[in-house]
Amino acid sequence: MxxxxxxxxxxxxxxxxxxxxxxxxxxxxxxxxxxxxxxxxxxxxxxxxxxxxxxxxxxxxxxxxxxxxxxxxxxxxxxxxxxxxxxxxxxxxxxxxxxxxxxxxxxxxxxxxxxxxxxxxxxxxxxxxxxxxxxxxxxxxxxxxxxxxxxxxxxxxxxxxxxxxxxxxxxxxxxxxxxxxxxxxxxxxxxxxxxxEKGYETRSFIFRFIGHVDCPASEQKLNQLDIKRAANITFEGVGSDTVAKFGFNIVESNSIEIRNLGFKDMTTKDEDAVTIKDQSKNIWIHNNDIFYGGQGSDADQAKGDGGVDLKGTSTNITVSENHYWDFGKVNLCGLGESADYYVTYANNWFDHTDSRHPRIRKGSVHIFNNYYDGVSKYGVGVTSGGSAFVEGNYFRNTKYPTLISLQGSDLAGGGTFSGEDGGIIKLFNNIMAGSYTFIEGVNRASDGTVTYSNEADGYTVEERNEKLPETLKCLNGATSYNNFDTTISIGATASQVLQPNEVPAYVTKNAGRCDGGDFSFTFDNSVDDTSYEVNSELTAALAAYKxxxxxxxxxxxxxxxxxxxPVSMTGVDGNNFSEERNNNITSFINTLPDQTEEEGNKAKYAAKAADLTLMPSDISVSTVSSQLDNLGTDGAFSILANSNKTVSVSTSKGIQLGGAGAADYRCIKVTTQKDGTVSVMSSSTGDDTRVLAVADSNGNVVGTINTGDSTPISISAGTYFIYSTNKGINVS
Missing domain, CATH: 2.60.40.10 (Immunoglobulins)
Known part of the structure; x- marks a missing residue:
């Protein structure tokens, strides 16, 4: 009809x-x-x-x-x-x-x-x-x-x-x-x-789905509706209970909107709920409930493949007010890009999800007013020279709110992003609450001096329009932040961005289908905040959802x-589930802190772990002439040397720094995710005073240690280099 x-x-x-x-x-x-x-x-x-x-x-x-x-x-x-x-x-x-x-x-x-x-x-x-x-x-x-x-x-x-x-x-x-x-x-x-696909149709179309709808017969090879070279189409659900049991594949298309749909069992062949690719533009994906897809062929596809994935230099995209339910790989943002592109993620509810919120390659991405609600792996991840502006979000029990590939927490954890180069994340006015790990990259001294570390998870600014310097470059790839948010229109003014303490209440009320949809499930925060396994109770509830x-x-x-x-949303037939659900959510939201809980940051204030130690016995007796990694406790230490500035290890003298060193040769490198102290047992065969320097990742000397003196030096979380300032010193 x-x-x-x-x-x-x-x-x-x-x-x-x-x-x-x-x-x-x-x-x-x-x-x-x-x-x-x-x-x-x-x-x-x-x-x-x-x-x-x-x-x-x-x-x-x-x-x-x-x-x-x-x-x-x-x-x-x-x-x-x-x-x-x-x-x-x-x-x-x-x-x-x-x-x-x-x-x-x-x-x-x-x-x-x-x-x-x-x-x-x-x-x-x-x-x-x-x-x-x-x-x-x-x-x-x-x-x-x-x-x-x-x-x-x-x-x-x-x-x-x-x-x-x-x-x-x-x-x-x-x-x-x-x-x-x-x-x-x-x-x-x-x-x-x-x-x-012919590209000659100029009329606009609205496809309104009613009830639970299976994949059209012609599209069942990949269980996705292919939308190629099309324009001016809205796909939407009617009411609070529409479900699409298939995905959408948007290719080379313009002015496409997908809204008010539940996605359930939509991916059975390693496909996404929504794929946007090949230079599609002006796309708006909003107010959808995204549940588990079919199990994919890879180990990380147990909950389905992607939620909303963007590829192939697609641009001018907004992904907003969606509710992701314990989804695994939520939002891929970038794969095979030939130029910069622009994407917004706003007001989404990441409800006990795992990763990719989003996972960015190369693009310029604005991420604001999202509620990260018990995220088990990481929030925002940036690689391949990407620039992300992370503003006004609320991170509750998010293991790593932000990660930059191969630096900071990502490097300490062994790498998350397949060895890709890093990028830069600018943060402004976010709240991090509960338990999390975040290494700050901006150091503001009492005299007003500002320095930057490339051993960080992100860079927090004090003003929304503050620019990051071009000299700040990621540790791997050496790209800087492009400051897109201060040079072009991002489609969101300061007055349109909520304060972060307002985000949980707004998002839980407005994200997902009309009135929150007709599906209800209560997560167990004590388990589900940190678990990334398939939730068997949620699986059963979705199987019964008809x-x-x-x-x-x-x-x-x-x-x-x-x-x-009774099944009504308003309770006209005596069903009060919607009201009860909303009251329970509101009661929990009212208990949330309205500012960042610094004491929850494991990079600073977590319960003290065992000391990181490096002993000569951790290293084979030899002459070290190139970088030697993963030494000592938790692999936190490296020895940096080269063919001219070698380091020797002996059974009697320990680690021999055979002369003056620097942050890139003849030194010991240590990375710690917590504040603490560093102490070194050292000696020399001479009778003169010899001095070890402890320098941070920017080359600033934060303390010195004389041979024979093991007085600790206080340090913050980060990477440090220990080397002799003048002559050979033995570290034992």
């Missing part, structure tokens, strides 16, 4: 909810020869949402058909499409989509088999609110994207389709397939999208089962 809609109707979250009973005539009456039927009462609850409103109401005895009309603040009435009325066992729901912000009502009418009105009600006014059109998909402010205008209304030239599991392979449309305007008749969602719609449209063909388990 296809329809042209102009002043039409969308969904999602927020706004007030009303609960009422509409009662009209209570007794049969007659006016002349015209009979007026007594109207039963209609019990309903109405709620406002994002660019939509909806109403849930109880079935009326004797009703054969339900109709709905939207009433705006000027009392203009517009019929609501029949497909937007869905019947459940215990209630009926109608959504009005495609609304600009404002106040609206819905009139509900129940008719009998003779088309007589037997009940009706007009809801109280509720409010439709805007989606946040923000970030690099909207660098110049809110603009039209997909099938919708910037104000949330349907574009004038848009075609609207309603997709169910029953009609996904039978819907029909004529698509323009050549420069002369030739129309090709296409049947099935896959065929319609396939025909757009489609509850018994009929699409207002015509009643099946009996309502009033003894069935």
């Amino acid at each position: 296809k329809k042209f809609l102009r002043n039409v109707l969308c969904i999602c979250l927020a706004g007030a909810m009303t609960f009422s009973t509409g009662i009209y005539n209570t007794l049969p009456t007659s006016l002349g020869s015209t009979r007026v039927f007594a109207e039963e009462k209609i019990t309903y609850k109405a709620s406002g949402a994002r660019e939509s409103i909806y109403c849930e109401f109880l079935p009326v005895t004797g009703a054969s058909k339900y109709e709905a009309v939207l009433i705006d603040s000027s009392n203009v009435q517009t019929p609501i499409d029949d497909e937007l009325i869905r019947q459940y066992n215990t209630f009926i729901r109608v959504d009005a989509l495609g609304l600009k912000a404002g106040s609206y009502k819905i009139k509900i009418t129940a008719k009998d088999s003779s088309d007589n009105v037997i009940a009706s009600a007009v809801t109280d006014a509720v409010s439709s609110t805007d989606y946040k059109r923000i970030g690099f998909a909207f660098p110049d402010g809110a603009t039209a994207l997909g099938g919708y205008n910037a104000d949330g209304t349907v574009k004038d030239n848009a075609l609207v389709f309603y997709i169910t599991n029953d009609n996904k392979d039978s819907i029909a449309c004529d698509i323009v397939t050549n420069s002369k305007g030739q129309l090709t008749s296409c049947t099935g969602l896959g065929a319609i999208i396939k025909a757009m 489609n509850n719609i018994i009929e699409v449209g207002g015509t009643v063909t099946k009996s309502f089962d009033t003894s069935a388990k």
Whole structure:
């Protein structure tokens, strides 16, 4: 079925909810020869949402058909499409989509088999609110994207389709397939999208999915809907319960929007929920629930492959207000890029996820106002010369909030990113709470002097528009931060960015499908904050999560089962799960700290581990003429030498620094993730004073130790070099 809609109707979250009973005539009456039927009462609850409103109401005895009309603040009435009325066992729901912000009502009418009105009600006014059109998909402010205008209304030239599991392979449309305007008749969602590859179709399209929908028959090879060389399309779910059991593969496409969908069992062949690649641009992925995909072929694909993955220099992309449920590899950002590209991640809920939030190669990426809620591996990861601006996020029990490849915590942990070069992460106004590890790269002295270390996990600035110096380069790859956030429009002004202490409440209320969707699961933070194994209880809950719609449209063909388990979102049928879930979340959010907990940083204040030690017995007796790594406790030490400036190891004299050294030769290098002290037992065969220097990663000497003196020197977490300032010294 296809329809042209102009002043039409969308969904999602927020706004007030009303609960009422509409009662009209209570007794049969007659006016002349015209009979007026007594109207039963209609019990309903109405709620406002994002660019939509909806109403849930109880079935009326004797009703054969339900109709709905939207009433705006000027009392203009517009019929609501029949497909937007869905019947459940215990209630009926109608959504009005495609609304600009404002106040609206819905009139509900129940008719009998003779088309007589037997009940009706007009809801109280509720409010439709805007989606946040923000970030690099909207660098110049809110603009039209997909099938919708910037104000949330349907574009004038848009075609609207309603997709169910029953009609996904039978819907029909004529698509323009050549420069002369030739129309090709296409049947099935896959065929319609396939025909757009020709690149001649200029109309906009909105595909509205209803209920749980399997992959179209033509797309089941990879279980992804291929969208190639297409433009101006919105794919969206209707209501709070739509699920796509397949992914989307966006290739060389422009102005594509995917919203209000649940993704479940969507990847069965190592594919993603959403893939964006090959120079696609102006893409907006928002307000989706992303659950487990099918298990992939690799060990790290037990929870499915990628959530939302970007590749091939795709640019001007916003990924926002999505809810990722214990997902493994959340967001790959970059693979095979030929130039810089621009991506925004905003207001997402990373709910007990593992890694890649995102994992960046090469691009310029703004990451703000996300809630990292018990992340077991790492938050933001940057490699291959990437530049990331990490702003206003809330990290709760995130093992490593940020990592840069082959430096800082990543280097100390043996490397996470396949040996790729590093990049630079700029941080501003984030909160890190609970347990985490973060090595700061900016050192601000009391005299105002600022120095930078390339042995860090990121660089925290004091002002949003502060630039990082070009001289600051990552340890591997030697690239600097490109300061994109201060030189181009990033589609998010300071006033549009929440304070980090506001993020958990906002994100848990707004991320995911309309009103948080109809799926609920409670994680055990004591286990799930640190576990990256598949959650068997979540797996079982998702397996039991089924489609509850018994009929699409207002015509009643099946009996309502009033003894069935209630499933409504508003509680009109007595189901209070949504309210209880939201109350539990709010209660937990209210316990969160509103500023960074420095004492939780394992790089500084964790319970003291065993001392790092390096003994001569840790090294084979020999002459060291090149770098020797992974020595001593936890492999924390290295010896740096070269063919001219060698270091010897003997059984009697220990580690022999045979003359003056520096930070790159004839020295001992140590990396520590905690604040502490360094002490050295040393001696010499001469009777003069010989001195060991302890220098930080910038070459600054933080202390000296005379031979024979083992007085400790206090150091902060980081990398240090120990070498003789003048003559040979034996370290024992």
